[in-house]
Amino acid sequence: MTAGYGNGPDIISSCSINVDRGEIVAILGPNGAGKSTVMKAMLGLLTLKSGSVILNGEDISKLSPQDRVKKGISFVPQTKNVFAELTVKENLEVGAFLREDNINRVIEEIYDLFPILKEKSSQIVGQLSGGQRQQVALGRALMIKPSVLMLDEPTAGVSPIVMDELFHHILRVKETNVGIIMVEQNAKQALSISDRGYVLVTGENKFEGSGEELLKDPEVRRSFLGG
Amino acid sequence: MELLNAIILLLNYTIIPALTYGSQLALGAIFVTLIYGVLRFANFATGDMMSFGTMFAVLLTYYFQSIGVGLGILPTALITLPFAIIAMIFYMLFIDRFVFRYYRVNKSAPVQLAMVSVGVMFVTQAIIRIIIGPFDRRFLDGEKFILKASEFKEMTGLNEGLTIKSTQAITVVITIILVSILFWFLNKTKTGTSMRAYSDNEDLALLSGIDPKKVVMLTWIIAGFLATIGGVLYGLDKSYKPFVYFNNMLPIFAAAIVGGIGNPFGAFLGGYVIAFAEIFITYAYKKFFTYLLPESLAPDTLVQLLSTDYKFAVSFSILVIVLLFRPSGIFEGKKI
Structure with missing residues (x-):
């Protein structure tokens, strides 16, 4: 997917995300990496310059946000x-x-x-x-x-206890066979419950892999998780 | 006996007229609050939109009278209501399509939309003057009184008469029916809930698949009902004079703000708060005290707090006091 706001520069370029039912995928990255933009692009809140959004094998790139909701893509905003x-x-x-x-x-x-x-x-x-x-x-x-549930920073501004509770609920939602895409700042906690993670840097996939792999990857740790 | 006379006096000159006037204001105030809650601007064309709807009812009443169609003891204007409402809704949707929509799509600031509504107000006023003129018109026909003062005196043997005008009864009954249907619709139906959801959190409403175009259209349709019925009831009870409708905007806005703008139930109660305040403060209590007090203490003056010329000052004072001390309105409760 490549997209940007209006006629401005591309915020995300050639980035690719996928999720299966019953799977939690975390999108991580530093500020300004285009994490939220990826979500907006998938929801249809901004139009793609190239690439496509495919849900259950059906191309929904041209549909309005309302129609995408109907197709089974659901979104929880941050605030x-x-x-x-x-x-x-x-x-x-x-x-x-x-x-x-x-x-x-x-x-x-x-x-x-x-x-x-x-x-x-x-x-x-x-x-x-x-x-x-x-x-x-x-x-x-x-x-x-929905077949896919997207969460925009679900843990932003909640206390650690509530965060644990929330992750517990997210895991229960996962058990109902929903694919979950989650944008997170709390990388360590997010990866601990995720099956896979994507690390975005300036709008491109920099790293991807299972939660554990990413947590162990020295380069990811150094550049991003803080050692 | 003296006490009874005093109570009847108050009922006749303050409470019943205030209930009627309050109902008329309440309908206007709910209109203001709905537009504010859903479309997010203060609609300064409120008074003239009410006047516009009433104009159709007046013209159609004359037409129906000329072809001999009537409701007997009830005012002919009641048959014209459905037609007037439809005309009003078309006018509102037309204005919305060609004026308000542009600013809504461009996400203009609420104050800009409010100024646009001032423009709509002037245009609507002009159209009304071209079509029907600025004069005072009475279009009430049918039986004028349900209870006449003389009949009441005969029945009870009291000095004071109680008059109930048919327009007063019609106003209160229609208001109760209309407002009950409206609140049932807003609170119990799926469409009403979606309207409240849209008013509460527009973005999330869009994400839930609520169609903003439908919500906006529905709001204008409900507004058309409220404006026309409120305007016709006021016109039947007093008289139809376009300028008076424009003036009524102050008490109507005051009622909406007193009730907490955006809160229809608050606006409904706010209408009565304003009406009772206006009438209680401008009523001359001389006769009332003459009944209650011993002769030696009977007042020489009118015992009137404010001349009726200043009745708008009352709404304005309430407005200012509420904005200073309870800016979110005096009634707790959810918004639309």
């Missing part, structure tokens, strides 16, 4: 990832906005995955704690039963 003025249940309902069928079963599945949401189902999300909000955000994104 403002919940509807703070709506209740937990309404958040889930809006997440399933594109579903025509009965959503109550899906809501029950989400409640099984995140039991706390069932307890708080009629509470306004703005009144929940940070960790609970992240669960609402994940739950909302899972309502369309």
Whole structure:
């Protein structure tokens, strides 16, 4: 994929990311490496100059973001990832906005995955704690039963305890056979739960490999993980 | 007996008129708050959009009267409502398509959109003057009173009469029905929830697959209902004079802000807060105290806090006080 904003320079060039169902992939890299841009390109928030986005064998590069959501690609933004003025249940309902069928079963599945949401189902999300909000955000994104779930820095600004809890939830989501792509700053923690990782530097794949490989790779450690 | 007389006096001259006026303001205030919540700008054309919708109702009322179609004891204007609403919605969607959409697509600042709405206000005013003129018109027909003062006096033997105008009853009943449907729609239906979601977090709404075009269109459609019905009810109760509608924008904005802008239920209650405040403060209590106090203490003056000429000062003062002390509105609660 090659893409950039407007007519400006390419932010990402010839970079390639793939994820299988039931797999967690971490995209790592220093600031300005184009991590978030990769996600936006996959979501269709900016147009590709070359390359393609393929989901379940189907080329979705030309579709609008809404249509991509319909095809099963779901996104949790870094900030403002919940509807703070709506209740937990309404958040889930809006997440399933594109579903025509009965959503109550899906809501029950989400409640099984995140039991706390069932307890708080009629509470306004703005009144929940940070960790609970992240669960609402994940739950909302899972309502369309996506094949790929993209998380933009899920651990940004949460405490270490909440981070552990969150990773635990992400692993549970993975077990439901969803492919997860995660952009992360906390490289070590992210790689510890990821199956594979990509390290982007100035918009290109610099390194890729399994979590362990990357953690052990001396060059990655030196340039990026801090020794 | 004296106490009863005093209560009836208050009911007749303050509480019932305030309930009616409050309902009319409430509809306008919900209109303001919806546009603000979803489209994110203060719509200064509110008063004149209400006037525009009412104009259709007035013209159609004259037409229906001329061909002899009526509702008997109810005002003819009620049959014209659906047509006036449709005309109003078309006008709003037309304005949105050719004026507001450009600024929305370019993501203009809210203040820029507000200024654009001032332009829409002037144009709408001009169109109204060309079509119907600036004069005061009454278009109420049918039975005027449900309860006349003289009948009430006969029935109860009290000195004070209680009058209930049919327009007052119609206003309150229609407002209750309309507002109940609106809140049911916003809170219980999928489309209503998607509107609230869009108002709360636009980007995430887009990511969830909510179509912004539909939300915007729906907002104008609801606004068309609120503007036309609010305007017609006000016109039936008082009279239809375009300039008065423009003036009403101050209490309507005050009501929306008192209720916490963006919060429809707050706007609904805010309408009554403003109406009751205006009427209670400008009412002359002389007769009321004459009933209650012994003769020696009876007041010589009118006991009126402010002349009715200053009723807009009341809304304005409330507006300023709320903005100073509770800028998010006096009612807690979720936004749309």
